[in-house]
Amino acid sequence: MDSFAARLAAAIRRCKTPVLVGLDPRFESLPELLTTGLQKTNPVEVAGAYEAFCKDVIDVVAPLVAAVKPQAAFFEQVGVPGMAALAATIAYARQQGLLVILDGKRNDIGSTATAYADAYLGPPEMSPWGADALTVSPYLGADSLTPFVDVCRDRSSGIFVLVKTSNPGGGLFQDVADVNGPLFLHVARHVETLADASRDAGNYGAVGAVVGATYPEQLAELRDVMPHAWLLVPGYGAQGGTAADVAGAFDREGLGAVVNSARGIIFAHARPEYRDRFAANQWQLAVEAAATEMIASLRDHTPARAL
Numbered sequence: 001m002d003s004f005a006a007r008l009a010a011a012i013r014r015c016k017t018p019v020l021v022g023l024d025p026r027f028e029s030l031p032e033l034l035t036t037g038l039q040k041t042n043p044v045e046v047a048g049a050y051e052a053f054c055k056d057v058i059d060v061v062a063p064l065v066a067a068v069k070p071q072a073a074f075f076e077q078v079g080v081p082g083m084a085a086l087a088a089t090i091a092y093a094r095q096q097g098l099l100v101i102l103d104g105k106r107n108d109i110g111s112t113a114t115a116y117a118d119a120y121l122g123p124p125e126m127s128p129w130g131a132d133a134l135t136v137s138p139y140l141g142a143d144s145l146t147p148f149v150d151v152c153r154d155r156s157s158g159i160f161v162l163v164k165t166s167n168p169g170g171g172l173f174q175d176v177a178d179v180n181g182p183l184f185l186h187v188a189r190h191v192e193t194l195a196d197a198s199r200d201a202g203n204y205g206a207v208g209a210v211v212g213a214t215y216p217e218q219l220a221e222l223r224d225v226m227p228h229a230w231l232l233v234p235g236y237g238a239q240g241g242t243a244a245d246v247a248g249a250f251d252r253e254g255l256g257a258v259v260n261s262a263r264g265i266i267f268a269h270a271r272p273e274y275r276d277r278f279a280a281n282q283w284q285l286a287v288e289a290a291a292t293e294m295i296a297s298l299r300d301h302t303p304a305r306a307l
Contacts, residue, residue, distance in 0.1 A: 213241025
């Protein structure tokens, strides 16, 4: 199997877009057609709605984008039925030809980190969850990342390490500085070391970084600091990031980054510009329109035009 970095690059070239669709199901935001008659207090019913919704979104976006990013928290919130819905969602996305980046922000030390990596990373014959990549926290140190890197190498998988997150409070710790710069730069330098060491014939390695669209100056700086790391860029759309804000994440070929949008795409039926344009039973058309709009915006305002 080709490396995760190579498969991601090939998928982006095929689709000609770096758009990453986040799957963040929230009961109150689902189309009414999927929740009518269901009880929010019934985990089985909620999980069933989440699974149906995510599969319907996948049907729309699979021809348009390279990857989806399920957010584990919303499925975990529903308990055991929710976790079954997450597994079904990952499997369905893979069947539709999408790469799956599981947003779980996992990590621990020693054998526990190894267990997380073993659980989540790799194809179904190697991993019970079957994700192509996983988001990971770095704050337990280098030895906590090593087990993930080892599994990535063995299973042609990837990880995205939290470096500079999109939330307003992220700077409380990430921006703390010493003579060698802020903490996020320390993390970025280590990510680059791991990315460079895990490269195959291509420019990018198995270890990437999460860097928010809401900090465009740092995003461009971190692209330079991590030339061999794929960047996962959250914060586009609902959090305020624009296509122009993420332009610095890419290399000259339009590769090197995936830009995530969740609410702005999957709940597009509730956005004012689409609410009156599509009927309630046409909510998937709103998803398609929002995804297409984002694809066009990134093509117009970023190096993604080179794809």
